[in-house]
Amino acid sequence: xxxxxxxxxxxxxxxxxxxxxxxxxxxxxxxxxxxxxxxxxxxxxxxxxxxxxxxxxxxxxxxxxxxxxxxxxxxxxxxxxxxxxxxxxxxxxxxxxxxxxxxxxxxxxxxxxxxxxxxxxxxxxxxxxxxxxxxxxxxxxxxxxxxxxxxxxxxxxxxxxxxxxxxxxxxxxxxxxxxxxxxxxxxxxxxxxxxxxxxxxxxxxxxxxxxxxxxxxxxxxxxxxxxxxxxxxxxxxxxxxxxxxxxxxxxxxxxxx
Amino acid sequence: xxxxxxxxxxxxxxxxxxxxxxxxxxxxxxxxxxxxxxxxxxxxxxxxxxxxxxxxxxxxxxxxxxxxxxxxxxxxxxxxxxxxxxxxxxxxxxxxxxxxxxxxxxxxxxxxxxxxxxxxxxxxxxxxxxxxxxxxxxxxxxxxxxxxxxxxxxxxxxxxxxxxxxxxxxxxxxxxxxxxxxxxxxxxxxxxxxxxxxxxxxxxxxxxxxxxxxxxxxxxxxxxxxxxxxxxxxxxxxxxxxxxxxxxxxxxxxxxxxxxxxxxxxxxxxxxxxxxxxxxxxxxxxxxxxxxxxxxxxxxxxxxxxxxxxxxxxxxxxxxxxxxxxxxxxxxxxxxxxxxxxxxxxxxxxxxxxxxxxxxxxxxx
Amino acid sequence: xxxxxxxxxxxxxxxxxxxxxxxxxxxxxxxxxxxxxxxxxxxxxxxxxxxxxxxxxxxxxxxxxxxxxxxxxxxxxxxxxxxxxxxxxxxxxxxxxxxxxxxxxxxxxxxxxxxxxxxxxxxxxxxxxxxxxxxxxxxxxxxxxxxxxxxxxxxxxxxxxxxxxxxxxxxxxxxxxxxxxxxxxxxxxxxxxxxxxxxxxxxxxxxxxxxxxxxxxxxxxxxxxxxxxxxxxxxxxxxxxxxxxxxxxxxxxxxxxxxxxxxxxxxxxxxxxxxxxxxx
Numbered sequence: 001x002x003x004x005x006x007x008x009x010x011x012x013x014x015x016x017x018x019x020x021x022x023x024x025x026x027x028x029x030x031x032x033x034x035x036x037x038x039x040x041x042x043x044x045x046x047x048x049x050x051x052x053x054x055x056x057x058x059x060x061x062x063x064x065x066x067x068x069x070x071x072x073x074x075x076x077x078x079x080x081x082x083x084x085x086x087x088x089x090x091x092x093x094x095x096x097x098x099x100x101x102x103x104x105x106x107x108x109x110x111x112x113x114x115x116x117x118x119x120x121x122x123x124x125x126x127x128x129x130x131x132x133x134x135x136x137x138x139x140x141x142x143x144x145x146x147x148x149x150x151x152x153x154x155x156x157x158x159x160x161x162x163x164x165x166x167x168x169x170x171x172x173x174x175x176x177x178x179x180x181x182x183x184x185x186x187x188x189x190x191x192x193x194x195x196x197x198x199x200x201x202x203x204x205x206x207x208x209x210x211x212x213x214x215x216x217x218x219x220x221x222x223x224x225x226x227x228x229x230x231x232x233x234x235x236x237x238x239x240x241x242x243x244x245x246x247x248x249x250x251x252x253x254x255x256x257x
Numbered sequence: 258x259x260x261x262x263x264x265x266x267x268x269x270x271x272x273x274x275x276x277x278x279x280x281x282x283x284x285x286x287x288x289x290x291x292x293x294x295x296x297x298x299x300x301x302x303x304x305x306x307x308x309x310x311x312x313x314x315x316x317x318x319x320x321x322x323x324x325x326x327x328x329x330x331x332x333x334x335x336x337x338x339x340x341x342x343x344x345x346x347x348x349x350x351x352x353x354x355x356x357x358x359x360x361x362x363x364x365x366x367x368x369x370x371x372x373x374x375x376x377x378x379x380x381x382x383x384x385x386x387x388x389x390x391x392x393x394x395x396x397x398x399x400x401x402x403x404x405x406x407x408x409x410x411x412x413x414x415x416x417x418x419x420x421x422x423x424x425x426x427x428x429x430x431x432x433x434x435x436x437x438x439x440x441x442x443x444x445x446x447x448x449x450x451x452x453x454x455x456x457x458x459x460x461x462x463x464x465x466x467x468x469x470x471x472x473x474x475x476x477x478x479x480x481x482x483x484x485x486x487x488x489x490x491x492x493x494x495x496x497x498x499x500x501x502x503x504x505x506x507x508x509x510x511x512x513x514x515x516x517x518x519x520x521x522x523x524x525x526x527x528x529x530x531x532x533x534x535x536x537x538x539x540x541x542x543x544x545x546x547x548x549x550x551x552x553x554x555x556x557x558x559x560x561x562x563x564x565x566x567x568x569x570x571x572x573x574x575x576x577x578x579x580x581x582x583x584x585x586x587x588x589x590x591x592x593x594x595x596x597x598x599x600x601x602x603x604x605x606x607x608x609x610x611x612x613x614x615x616x617x618x619x620x621x622x
Numbered sequence: 623x624x625x626x627x628x629x630x631x632x633x634x635x636x637x638x639x640x641x642x643x644x645x646x647x648x649x650x651x652x653x654x655x656x657x658x659x660x661x662x663x664x665x666x667x668x669x670x671x672x673x674x675x676x677x678x679x680x681x682x683x684x685x686x687x688x689x690x691x692x693x694x695x696x697x698x699x700x701x702x703x704x705x706x707x708x709x710x711x712x713x714x715x716x717x718x719x720x721x722x723x724x725x726x727x728x729x730x731x732x733x734x735x736x737x738x739x740x741x742x743x744x745x746x747x748x749x750x751x752x753x754x755x756x757x758x759x760x761x762x763x764x765x766x767x768x769x770x771x772x773x774x775x776x777x778x779x780x781x782x783x784x785x786x787x788x789x790x791x792x793x794x795x796x797x798x799x800x801x802x803x804x805x806x807x808x809x810x811x812x813x814x815x816x817x818x819x820x821x822x823x824x825x826x827x828x829x830x831x832x833x834x835x836x837x838x839x840x841x842x843x844x845x846x847x848x849x850x851x852x853x854x855x856x857x858x859x860x861x862x863x864x865x866x867x868x869x870x871x872x873x874x875x876x877x878x879x880x881x882x883x884x885x886x887x888x889x890x891x892x893x894x895x896x897x898x899x900x901x902x
Contacts, residue, residue, distance in 0.1 A: 073868035094869075141750070141768065146851065148868035169768040170850025171857070173864060181850070185751040186767055318802050344805040357803040361821040370817075371807035422808065 038065045038232055041079070043072040043091035043219070044176045045115065045151070048199050049252040050089065056248070057239050063232050071149055071174045072096075079104055079224070086227035087236055089219065091115070092150035096220045106230065109222040112240050114255035116216050117154055118194040119207040120182045127188035132159070132209055135166045135189055143181045143190040146171040151178070154215050155191045162211040166191075179204065193217070198253040216255065271329050272296070273426055273458040277314050278324035279307075286310050286482040287324075292458035294425075299461045299473035299490075303501050306479040308462040312428050315460065316351055317344035328458070329425050345374070347426070350419030354431045356411045358403035364390060364414045365399040371422035389417040394447065409440040416451060427452075427459040433468060445471060466505045470494065478502050496620045497541060509547070509589050511540045512622060520619060526585035529559035529614040537622040544577060546616035547590035550609040551600050558611040564588070566606045569597065578602065580610050664882065671879050672872045679876040687854045688862040689880065695770065695858060696838040699777035703785045703834045706778075708827065711789035712815070726790075733783045740779055741847025748775070748848075772849035773856050777838035784837055785830035792826020793819070832889060839885055 042050050047069045054065040068075075068085070076095035079088060080102045088105075089112070090096040096109050121129050127140055135142050144166065145152035152171065159166050169187065172178040179196045181187045183203045197206035221240060223233040239245050246256050273292040279285070286307040292298045300308050313319040315326060317333065320341055326334040333342045350371075358367050368386035373379065390396045393413040395406075403411055412432060419427060432448065433441045449472050452459055463469055469476050470490045478486040478499070486498040497503040503510030513522040515534030521527055528540050548554070554561060567587070568579035576597050578590045588610055592602075602608065645653070672679075679685070713719075714726050732740055748755040748766045758764045766772050800822060804814040820827070842860040849856040851865070859881045866874035 071868060077867060077871060141765070143850070146865050146868070148865045148870075168852070170852050171865075172851060173846060173861075177846070184745060184749060186745060186749045316802075316806055318805070344802070345808050345810050347806075349806050351803070351806040353799070353803060355799075357799055359800060359803075359818060359821075361824075370804070370809075374804075374808035374810075374813055418807070 038063055038087065038229070038236055039068065039085045040065055040087040040089065040236065041068045041070070041075045041083075041085045042087075042089035043075075043150070044069045044174050045091055045193050045195055046089055046219070047176070049195065049249055049254070052252075053240060053245055053248050056244060057236055060239075061232070061235060063235075065236065073149065084226055085224055086229065086233040087221065088224055089221040089240075090150075091219055092153070092217050093220055094150070096222060099224075100222070104225050105222045106225045106227070107223060109220040110237065110241065111218045111257045112221050112237075112245070113219040113249045114216045114257060115193045115195055115219060115253075116255060117151065117158055117191050117209060117212040118197050119209055120179060120190045120192050120197045120200070120204050121188065121207060122182055122185045123203055123205055125205055125207075126185075129189045129207060131207070132162050132164050132166075132211060135168075135191065136164050138167065140167075140189060141187040142166060142168045143170050143172055143178050143187040144168040145175055145178050145192065146173055149174050150217055151175040151191075151193055154217050157215040158191065158209065158211050161214050162209075193253075195253040218257075219254070273315075273326075273328055273460070275315065275326040276324035277311050277326070278322055279310055279314055279319065280322040281310065284310075284482060286314075288477075288479060288482070288484060290315075290460070290477065292426075292460060294458055295456050296474050297452050297459040297461060297472055298475045298477055299463055299469040300477050300479060301463060301466075301469050301502075301505060302479035303464070305481075307482045308479055309430065311479070312351075312430055312460070312462050315426065315428055316349060317342060317347050348422075348424050350422065350424035350427045352412075352415045352419045352427075352429045352432050354434055356403075356415040356435070358406075358411055358414060358418070360403055363400050363402055364395065364406065367403070367414060368418045368421050371418060375422060386417070386421060389421045390414065393417045393451065407440075408436045409444050412436065412444055413447070416448065420451070420455065425457045427455060427457055429459070429461040429463075431463055431465075432461070433463075433465065448472060464505075466507065469505070478505075495541070495618060496539070498539060498622070503541065508541045508543055511586055513538060513540065515619065522586060524586040526562060526582060528617060530617055530619050531615045532619070534619040534621075538619045539622050540617050540619045542612055542617045544589040544591040547588060547610055547612045549578065549580070549590050549592055549596070549600060549602070550611065553609050554611050556611070557613065559614040560617075561609060561611045562588070563607065563609050566602055566604055566608055569602065569604065580608060582610065667875065667878055667882065671875055675872065676876060679873050680880065684853055684857075684862065685877060685880070688857055688859045688877075689884065691770070691773070691854065691857065692839055692859040692881070693884070695773045695777055696835055698774045699781055699838040700785075700831055700835045702774065702778050703782040703838075704827070704831060707782050707785040707830070707834075708789055708820075711786045711793060714786070715790045715793035729786050730783050732780050737780055737841065737843030738847050741776060741844035744772075744776060744779060744844065744848040748772075767848060768850045768852065768856060770849075770855055773845050773858060776844040776848045777841045780841050780844055781834040781837040784833040785827075788826050788830030788833060789823065792823035792830075795826075796822050836885065836889065839881075839888075 040050065040054070050067060054067060057063065058065055072090040072092060072095040075088065076090070076098045079085065079099050088096070088099060099105055100109065119129060119132070119135070121127065134140060144155050147153055147156055170181070172181065175192050175196050178190045179192050179200055182190045183200055194206060197204050221237055223230060223237055227233045250256055272294045273290065275290045277286060277288040277290060284307065288307065288311050290298070290311070300311060302308050310319065314321055314334070321334045321336050323336055325332065328348070332340050333347055334340065359370065362370065365383055365386045368389050369382040372382035372385060377385070387396065387399050390399050393416055395410050395413045398406060398410055406414065433444055436444060445468065452472055461468065461472055473490055476488060476490050476493045477484055478493070478501070480499060480501055486493060486502055493502060494506040497506055497508055497510055500510060511522050511524070511528060513520040513528065515536055515538040517533045517535070519527050519529055520534060520538055520540055530540070548558070562582045562585060564580040564582035564585070566578055567581045570577045571594070574594065575591050576594055578592060580588050580590060582588060590610060710729065714722060714729070745752060745767065747753050748758070750756070750759055750765055750767070755766060758766065766775070796819060800818050801814050804818045809817065840860055842864065845856070845858055846861050851857045851861045859877065863874050863877045863881065866877055
């Protein structure tokens with residue numbers, strides 16, 4: 001009986017500690033790169049494609065690349081607040097501009113990929129979505145990215161171009177979260193990047209939207225001033241722009257500049 | 258005369274008719290307890306005798322293992338017939354040792370509690386509560402919380418709270434244990450008065466002989482779960498049957514075999530009696546009848562023994578000395594402090610003890 | 623109970639000074655550090671606030687929407703937690719069932735779970751394709767996610783365990799003899815609970831409710847995952863702050879300040895009236 005009592009007394013403090021540790025949400029900045037290690041912070045929608053590129057870069061150059069993915073804007077804020085990284089890849093020019101404005105970028109940012117929006121529906125398209133006007137239908141559950149994030153801003157432009165007022169049920173905090181809702185079947189349709197739809201595999205189907213061709217997100221990459229190894233950082237950016245990099249990007253569904 | 262069925266012709270037995278049998282681990286209580294309406298029975302006994310167990314069983318806070326509790330003809334607990342009435346449905350009033358006044362309610366609301374649970378509307382319940390508080394003498398404290406009350410005041414409120422719903426059985430658990438000696442005097446007098454006015458059966462658990470003597474109509478002595486003596490306070494005081502009772506009533510008690518004018522004590526020695534006795538007897542005499550001497554006394558006292566002082570205890574202006582008689586029992590003697598000084602009494606000091614045969618009271622064991 | 627005075631043990635001459643209320647250095651230093659850790663970040667928030675633009679940021683309708691939504695949902699979640707949590711605490715504290723230890727561990731799971739995981743779990747239960755949600759949709763046409771009710775559920779999920787633990791602790795410490803006394807005065811079990819037990823543990827219940835409200839007000843991960851984020855319906859203040867960080871960090875600071883002021887105000891008001899037993 002004493003042992004049970006002793007364990008019980010421990011439960012609350014331990015629970016509290018773990019709970020406090022687990023309460024955090026949001027992206028964390030990556031570790032500081034040392035020597036032949038690179039830290040790359042990038043938009044969430046680049047997760048799968050950059051990791052593959054990173055693997056190939058490591059194999060060719062023997063440099064370990066550590067990634068930290070998150071919303072482009074949150075990453076920009078962290079960099080401005082002093083987070084240390086070697087390369088920054090953003091899903092749109094605006095967050096990059098803020099980082100440039102803070103004097104943190106070495107050289108000029110370069111557009112390395114383009115992304116366009118696509119309608120994502122759960123496998124089997126249960127609601128029978130055919131085009132953008134379905135996203136204005138009353139009975140459908142629709143998810144969009146919040147306007148404050150790049151894919152949300154792009155979505156606004158697409159709807160304006162099409163002259164349609166959407167009726168979303170939720171504005172998610174980034175493209176991945178939006179896609180998750182589709183994957184889980186919680187919404188009937190969402191407007192996300194083509195690359196996200198491809199990355200989700202069989203769980204999600206994509207429907208092309210002609211108006212989306214007008215609104216294309218430029219993805220920009222830059223080497224940061226603070227980098228510990230500017231040679232390695234530049235090599236990574238070049239690799240991204242090289243034939244190998246471009247073919248991986250194209251395979252993931254990005255458009256190439 | 259009437260065509261009522263036969264069971265109605267005998268009047269229902271009023272008051273408490275109980276046979277309390279409770280088994281808890283190694284301890285077994287077997288207490289027949291009958292209390293007539295208006296009667297106050299004091300249940301006394303040493304710690305662990307089972308007094309609190311008995312009280313809790315009567316209150317319904319503890320089920321009987323065997324036996325029966327019947328109040329005013331209504332069965333409250335009968336294990337054999339699987340009848341067990343929970344406390345909230347017994348017409349009870351309990352004054353707990355720590356009073357247990359609800360700390361978040363005023364005195365008035367505490368007293369009104371038992372009325373509200375029985376459906377009395379709030380205003381009426383409060384009015385009756387105030388009347389009761391007046392009656393126990395703390396009417397002006399009605400709005401105060403228990404934490405603002407003194408011990409004596411809280412005790413009165415607890416009594417009012419128990420009596421306000423008009424219970425048929427009143428249980429008091431060491432009602433004055435938490436009070437200091439001075440408060441106890443006044444409170445005891447008032448309690449005696451209220452108990453006299455109360456028309457139901459009352460059971461009072463106490464270890465204070467003064468409580469038992471002054472409040473009870475009858476004393477039941479419990480030792481180790483069994484009744485060892487029962488009777489009116491006067492009778493018990495005169496003829497205690499056990500060491501405990503003797504200590505309680507403040508008498509010396511010796512056991513022995515009566516052989517006419519003397520008693521051969523079990524513990525050794527001989528007591529001269531005023532009246533002859535035969536067979537197993539108990540001999541009682543008060544400590545005030547015992548005289549201490551430094552040298553062997555001469556005089557009419559037939560009982561003269563030698564021993565050593567083993568304890569000295571001051572009670573008010575009297576000193577109670579315990580003397581271990583050589584090859585004999587222990588005897589208590591009351592002497593003045595001055596006498597202690599004069600005789601040079603101290604622990605281990607040899608003394609002579611004497612008391613008159615006429616001071617003794619012998620009765621069959 | 624009669625007020626009893628317990629005489630202080632005679633103080634050694636050297637220790638007499640510490641009895642007048644001065645804090646020993648051994649405790650004072652860590653206390654100050656702890657206080658700093660809790661208070662200085664808030665000071666940072668105040669310092670960086672764009673005081674000049676306060677008006678523009680605060681009067682945006684989206685802000686008031688989010689604030690109102692946060693306050694309403696947190697209140698409803700707290701009430702729900704009281705209605706469900708107090709009986710649960712009672713069962714854990716008083717019922718002599720064999721599995722109580724496991725039950726208690728289960729109740730504290732939401733405390734350990736990262737809030738987003740909690741949100742996912744809620745989706746898997748009550749989402750359109752969820753265990754229960756599927757049937758709710760098919761039989762009643764009811765979808766829970768993306769509604770304000772979902773916000774309340776998410777907040778209740780993460781905040782109720784605080785209340786349950788606080789109340790259970792209070793119930794364990796309560797003197798059960800008062801309940802015996804109430805029984806002898808004719809109170810049945812429900813009356814005793816209502817008029818004696820609950821008032822006796824009221825300070826514990828209040829403390830639990832305050833913790834619960836505070837946690838619900840600040841809840842982000844489970845809410846955004848389960849309920850989504852739609853202005854006026856499911857976009858609570860914390861979500862609004864997070865999204866504001868994307869494009870307008872100044873706005874985010876102002877919103878954070880607003881949430882801080884409101885939270886402190888609510889807690890201060892509650893503390894005076896309901897938590898008197900704890901503080902006094």
